Amino acid sequence: MRGLKLLTAAALLVACGSSWAEPLVLVVGLFPGAAVLNVDGQRKLVKVGQTGPGGVVVVSADSRGAVLRVNGVERPYTLSREYSEGFTEPKTRQLSVAKGIGGHYWIAGSVDGHPVQFLVDTGATSVAINDGQARRLGIDYRVVGQPLQVNTASGTVRGWRVKLDSVKVGTLQVLGVEAVVLEGGSPTEALLGMSFLSRVGWRVEQDLLVLESKL
Template identity: 80%
Template structure:
């Protein structure tokens, strides 16, 4: 009887591990990083780092990722399902009225730190000056890639970085490209297409509407 109980316990533990593994999903892919969801908890995890539930990202590119779950490595493709029977939530939407100077301003956050954005559909990525970056705790000289950026005032030195989380209203995007420029330009933090292209956006009667894609 004692042996039977141990066998049943072992079977239950194995079943529990299998069930836990079934809740691991890859919901975003980037070169060298993946957005993984474990029991609904999402996080951008770089290769070699450990995410929710102790899941390790072994490798990742635009085609898929290799994750180590409970010591076992498996290939994962991109999935928008969180678990069996998941019902897609209603799309989140945010409306922004035109403000001073005919511009759209919106309060948001970068990596959990608050920031006031000026929406700029002409900017290819989020753009910050070095003062914004320091306030947001972005060590761009260490984690960034140096580059030269052409502006209206001439060519300036910049650094390309990846922001873990950018959020405006209820819309949150993980792994967003940004550029940090040396000096005081741009005066305002620009919310460019590296964020806007990851959500739906349109202008209706001078109101900018942002909407989650899924």
């Protein structure tokens, strides 16, 4: 009976130890006031003061590093490189898009999880949407955005510079993407500009636009 009690106690200690195990935390992206965390394989952009996967809290963050609170303990983290299971290099992901109406490239994607039809525009410095699209996407641009004046083909219009948590097309996802919200009905389609394209590889091959991850 005594041996059974010892085995039971040992089993309880093992179970408790596994429940208290510290998660594997990597900082895989850094921005002023936010960090991209990978906690046990779950990846998310988390702003300062917010809680991410596994209960990890971002205490502070800038381009040099972040302070995270893990299991109640605060410690500094620097930028880490992600590896897939088995610590092998992750495979490059590609997306090929054929020319559509008007000789343009159209891509179905999403902004912060909301579906968006993008028009690829390599001449646009950032992702650009009109104010109606921003409201549909739940972007409170007047509160979180930085006001600016934008020169367009129709003249100068008022705009707001914002940071999108996530922009995704196909299997390619980029976190913390700069975008511009323009007042009025222009652009009529969401423009996928260089703030996204410069963070993935892209090229044109025989009228096919090829996007690929840089991982």
